[in-house]
Amino acid sequence: MSKYINRILLGVIALTVITPLFIFGQSLKIDSLKQTYAQNSQPSTAIELAEILTLSNTDSAIYFLKQVEKNSLSEEGRIQFDKVKGRLLTVTNQYDSAVLVYTDLLRILEGKSEYLKLEADILDNVGGIYLTLRENDQSLDFINRAKKIREVNGLKSEIHKSYYSLGNFLFRTGKSREAVNNYRKGLSLLTNKTDTSFLANLNYMMGTAYNILKQNDSSLYFLQKAKVMYDQTHQVISQINTANSMAQAMISEQRFSEAIPLLENNIKLLESNGDWQKYMAAYSQLSKAYEGLEDYKNALAYQKLRYDTVVGFLAKQRTQSVAKITEDYRTDKQLDEAEEVAFYATQRAKIFGGIAVGLIMLLIISYLLFSRTIQRKKLENLRAMILGEENERKRVAKDLHDGIGVLLTSVKMRLSNFEDKIEDKVAFQSSLGQIDNACSEVRRISHNMVPASLSKLGLEEAMLDLFDNVTASTQIEIQEKLSYEEGDFEESSEVLIYRVIQELVNNTLKYAKASSIQVKMGKLKEEYIIEYKDNGIGFDKTKVKNGLGLKSIASRIDILKGKLTFDSIEGKGVSFKINIPLQHG
Numbered sequence: 108m109s110k111y112i113n114r115i116l117l118g119v120i121a122l123t124v125i126t127p128l129f130i131f132g133q134s135l136k137i138d139s140l141k142q143t144y145a146q147n148s149q150p151s152t153a154i155e156l157a158e159i160l161t162l163s164n165t166d167s168a169i170y171f172l173k174q175v176e177k178n179s180l181s182e183e184g185r186i187q188f189d190k191v192k193g194r195l196l197t198v199t200n201q202y203d204s205a206v207l208v209y210t211d212l213l214r215i216l217e218g219k220s221e222y223l224k225l226e227a228d229i230l231d232n233v234g235g236i237y238l239t240l241r242e243n244d245q246s247l248d249f250i251n252r253a254k255k256i257r258e259v260n261g262l263k264s265e266i267h268k269s270y271y272s273l274g275n276f277l278f279r280t281g282k283s284r285e286a287v288n289n290y291r292k293g294l295s296l297l298t299n300k301t302d303t304s305f306l307a308n309l310n311y312m313m314g315t316a317y318n319i320l321k322q323n324d325s326s327l328y329f330l331q332k333a334k335v336m337y338d339q340t341h342q343v344i345s346q347i348n349t350a351n352s353m354a355q356a357m358i359s360e361q362r363f364s365e366a367i368p369l370l371e372n373n374i375k376l377l378e379s380n381g382d383w384q385k386y387m388a389a390y391s392q393l394s395k396a397y398e399g400l401e402d403y404k405n406a407l408a409y410q411k412l413r414y415d416t417v418v419g420f421l422a423k424q425r426t427q428s429v430a431k432i433t434e435d436y437r438t439d440k441q442l443d444e445a446e447e448v449a450f451y452a453t454q455r456a457k458i459f460g461g462i463a464v465g466l467i468m469l470l471i472i473s474y475l476l477f478s479r480t481i482q483r484k485k486l487e488n489l490r491a492m493i494l495g496e497e498n499e500r501k502r503v504a505k506d507l508h509d510g511i512g513v514l515l516t517s518v519k520m521r522l523s524n525f526e527d528k529i530e531d532k533v534a535f536q537s538s539l540g541q542i543d544n545a546c547s548e549v550r551r552i553s554h555n556m557v558p559a560s561l562s563k564l565g566l567e568e569a570m571l572d573l574f575d576n577v578t579a580s581t582q583i584e585i586q587e588k589l590s591y592e593e594g595d596f597e598e599s600s601e602v603l604i605y606r607v608i609q610e611l612v613n614n615t616l617k618y619a620k621a622s623s624i625q626v627k628m629g630k631l632k633e634e635y636i637i638e639y640k641d642n643g644i645g646f647d648k649t650k651v652k653n654g655l656g657l658k659s660i661a662s663r664i665d666i667l668k669g670k671l672t673f674d675s676i677e678g679k680g681v682s683f684k685i686n687i688p689l690q691h692g
Contacts, residue, residue, distance in 0.1 A: 150175045150184060158191045161198055163341050168195055186215060190225065193232065202236050209233050223260050227253040231272045238279050247276055267296040271309055278312065283319040290316065307336035311345065315352050323356045330356070347373050347385055354392050363399040366392065387413050403528045410522055411538060518542060566601040567591040567628075570608055574626070577612060584623045591628060595635070595689060603663045604637075604687065610660050611639050611683060619643025621680065637685040645675040 137159055144152040153171040160168040172195060177188050189212040196205035209229050216226040234249035254269035256262070274289035290313045297306065314330030317323075330353045337345040350373050354366035373389045390413035397406040522539065529535045561569035567589050574585045596604065608626070615621050621643030628637045657673075664671045667687050675681035 144171075148174070150180060151187075154184070154187050154191055157195065158187075161191065161195050163343075165195065165199055169199075182215075186212065186222070186225070189215075190229070193229070197232065197236060202240060206233060206236055209236075220260075223256055224262060224265055227256040227262065227265060228268065230256070231268060234272055235275065238276055243276070243280060250276055263296075267293040268305075269293075270296065271305070271312070274312060274316075278316050278319075283316045286316045287313065287320070303336050303340060304342075307333045307340070307342075307345065310336070311349055311352075314349075318352055318356050321359070323360050326356045327353060343376055347376050347389075351385075351388055351392065354396070358392065358395055358399065361399060363396040366396045370396065403525060407522070407525050407529065410518065410525075413518065561602065561605055565591075565593045566596070566605060567593075569605055570626075570628075573605075573609060573612065577616070577624075581616065583615070583621060585626065586623065587626045589626070589628045590630065591635070592630065595630070596687075597690065600667060600690065603667055607660050607663050607685065608637070608639070615641045615643060619645075619681065634686050634688045637683075637687070639683040639685075640680060642680040645677045645680050647677055648673075648675055 137156065140152055140156050140159070143149070144156060153174045157168040157172040160171070168191075172188075172192060175188060177185055180188060189208050193205050193208040193212065196202075196208060209232060213226065213229055213233075216222045216229070219226075230249045230253035234246045234253065237243075237246035237249065250269070250272045253272065254266075257265045257269055270289045270293035274286045274293065277283070277289060278286035290309060294309055294313070297309070310329045311333035314326045314328070314333060317326035317329065320326075330349055334346065334349045334353065337349055350369040354369045357363070357366040357369075370389050370393045373385070377386055377389070390409045394406045394409040394413065397403075397409065522535075522542070526532075526535060564572075570589060571587065574587055577583060578585055612624065615624055619641050621641040623642050625640040626638070628635060630636075661671055664685060664687070668690075669685055669687040671683065671685055673681065673683045
């Protein structure tokens with residue numbers, strides 16, 4: 108143990124001497140750049156400030172990057188802008204946007220020998236993003252491409268980055284021993300020891316890998332080195348992650364009293380960087396530490412805080428409507444481009460209209476075909492967007508059910524272990540009851556996002572199930588008359604019809620102040636007709652066109668190639684009529 112302590116002390120002393128000098132210089136540089144930018148507002152200065160502030164102050168980094176007009180930059184300036192923007196998007200967890208920025212940047216860099224180092228760095232960054240998203244094959248492909256560029260072009264001073272990236276890949280894929288070997292190679296090849304950020308990351312990952320391998324002395328040695336650098340560079344999220352990993356190693360060695368100050372400091376740091384998952388991790392570790400010290404009162408208190416954090420997250424999720432998910436996927440850009448193309452096609456037809464009757468006819472026919480193609484593309488894009496929304500609903504519902512639902516159950520089981528040690532039995536049982544309520548809420552939200560009855564029992568039963576839930580939880584009376592032959596529509600079309608009915612019901616609940624709803628659905632020749640009415644306050648049709656979820660309803664009916672008509676008078680309710688043709692072949 109004394110050998111381990113000596114290793115930590117030597118590492119800390121060395122870092123304590125070197126890092127403050129770096130930070131002091133970095134702070135002076137930031138102040139100088141801010142002063143320079145205030146005087147001349149040069150885009151290059153704003154980009155440099157954004158790059159420096161990305162890890163320590165993302166809000167400021169975003170501010171400075173927004174001051175830059177990319178189109179006014181030189182090619183080199185645009186390259187630097189995209190590099191910083193991609194990094195900033197990655198740090199703020201906007202992974203899809205970051206990949207798009209990096210992919211465009213790689214196209215620009217390809218074949219330019221003066222940017223080989225940057226090209227390799229960008230490839231590593233994209234590999235890291237795909238690794239975070241668990242796209243392991245794509246991740247390894249980008250990491251290997253970066254390594255090949257460095258090896259083929261003799262970039263020996265950069266090769267340590269490839270070993271770091273490969274180490275991360277091996278660590279995330281469960282090969283911690285191989286990861287440590289790669290990190291050690293990277294550390295031995297790192298020639299620029301003043302690259303504090305990279306050095307801190309390398310030490311952190313070494314410590315984390317040793318933690319997985321249950322080699323706690325080595326883990327704490329490298330994590331302590333990383334923590335000193337993160338503390339002095341004020342990288343808050345990295346400080347929190349490192350302290351949490353150190354506490355985990357200490358708790359496994361039953362050094363409970365040493366772990367508690369680290370975790371309590373994490374709680375303070377999280378006050379300005381709130382993340383419910385990090386709060387939950389800190390509360391969980393604190394509960395274990397106090398339990399190890401046989402301080403069951405504090406152990407239970409932190410378990411309660413952990414539970415409150417989960418419930419708070421659920422409440423936040425509940426207030427954010429599923430429409431937000433839809434809006435994240437919805438884009439009108441392609442439709443606008445198509446309409447622009449159609450406009451110019453019309454203009455060309457007018458210009459050449461006098462040449463010959465035959466040519467006019469040809470252009471008209473071409474335009475009509477083109478318009479039909481545009482309409483088809485609109486529907487295809489719309490369908491892809493809606494299907495993306497449904498897939499996202501399924502993913503979120505699964506995460507709620509399999510993730511938070513299981514977590515709440517485990518919290519309840521763990522709390523139950525403390526029952527004999529608690530004096531206030533009534534309050535304890537009340538807490539357990541709250542957890543049961545939270546579990547029920549998780550099931551309710553999950554069911555609302557993806558109703559199991561739709562896939563198991565079919566469209567008609569799913570609609571009846573929806574109506575039963577509404578009448579059971581509200582004072583609204585629903586009169587339904589449904590007649591649907593299973594198999595008349597594909598499953599994806601049944602989902603769209605269900606979502607239309609669900610949206611209509613939700614609108615009534617939110618806005619109509621109605622006491623009754625009437626729903627009819629029946630087949631007439633080659634189409635289904637759905638009639639929906641409520642006796643609520645109604646609305647002014649001239650003022651409401653795309654509100655109240657009407658845009659979402661209309662989009663789904665367009666995909667079904669159906670027709671939507673509605674009528675409403677303020678104070679006299681609303682009525683909808685939907686015609687959906689059968690889909691043959």
